[in-house]
Amino acid sequence: MVIFIRSLSNLLIAITLFVSFSVVAIDNPDKPDPVSQIDALSAPFIDKIEQVSGYRDTLLAYTDYHEFLSLQIKDTVSSLMSQLTETEQDSFKAGHEAWEKYIESQYEFIEQVWSKDNFGTASAIDRGEFKARLLREKLIALHYYQNTLL
Template sequence: MLALGLPAGAALAIDNPDRPDPVAEFATRAGDFETRIAGAGTDRDALAVYAQYEQFLDRELNLAYTALVRQGRDSRRQDLVRSQKSWLVFRDAELRFIANNWTPQDFGSSSVTSRAAYRAALIRGRVEALLGYLRSYPPGGLAAPAH
C-alpha cells in the first residue's frame, strides 16, 4: 500500500537539470482541481469537479505524449507509440475494473466518488510518467546523431 502514495515522478532517474520541471508545472496546474475537489461541500459538487479534472487530465496526457513523440528518434518514437498503445489497453481494462468493483452494492453512496478518484489517479500517473520522461531530454530536443 505504501507504493500507492508515491508519485510516479519519483522514479529514480537522472533528469536534465537545465530543463524546466514539467512534472512540477503539471502538479501546479492540477492542484487547482485537487483543491476544489477537497473543498467540495457535497459528493455532487466533487463529482462535477472530477468531471472537469478528468477532461483536464486527458488534455494533459495528449500534450505530454505529443511533446514526447516529437523528442524521440525513430526507434525511440516507435517504442513510445507501442508503449502508449499498451498503456491505453491497460487503462481501458483498469477503468472496467474500477467501474465494476466500486459499486453502490459494495461501497454505498461513496462508490461514485471513489470511481472518479481512482480514474483520475490512473490518468494522472501516466501524465506524470510521460512528463518525467520528457524532462530527461534537452530543452531544444535531441541532437541529430553523428554519421
C-alpha cells in the same frame, strides 16, 4: 585479512552508491520538476474536488480533473513524439497503446468494484481518486521522459 577485504569492499560499494545517487540528484537543478509542475496545474481541480459535496458534484469535479489530465497526457505525448526518431516513435506508440488498454481495463475494474451499489455515494470519491492517480502517474512519467530529452 579476508574480513578486512570484505569490509573494505562493502565500504567502497556503499561510497560508490552514495556518490552516484548524489550525482543523479544534482543532474540538472535548472530543469523544472515535473511533479511540482503537474501539482501546480492540478491545484484548481483539486481545490474544486475538496470543496464540493454530494455524489453528483463530486463525480463532475473528478470528471473535470480526469479530462484535464487526459488532455495534458495527449499534449505531452504529441510533444514527446516530436522529439523522437521514427524508430523511437514506433516503440513509444506501442507502449502508449498498451498503456491505453491497461487504463481501460483498470477503469472497468474500478467501475465494477467501487459502484454506487457497493459503496454508496462515497463510491464517486473512490472511483475519481483511483482514476486520477492512474492518469497523474502516467503524466508524471511522460514529463520525466520529456525532461530527459530536452
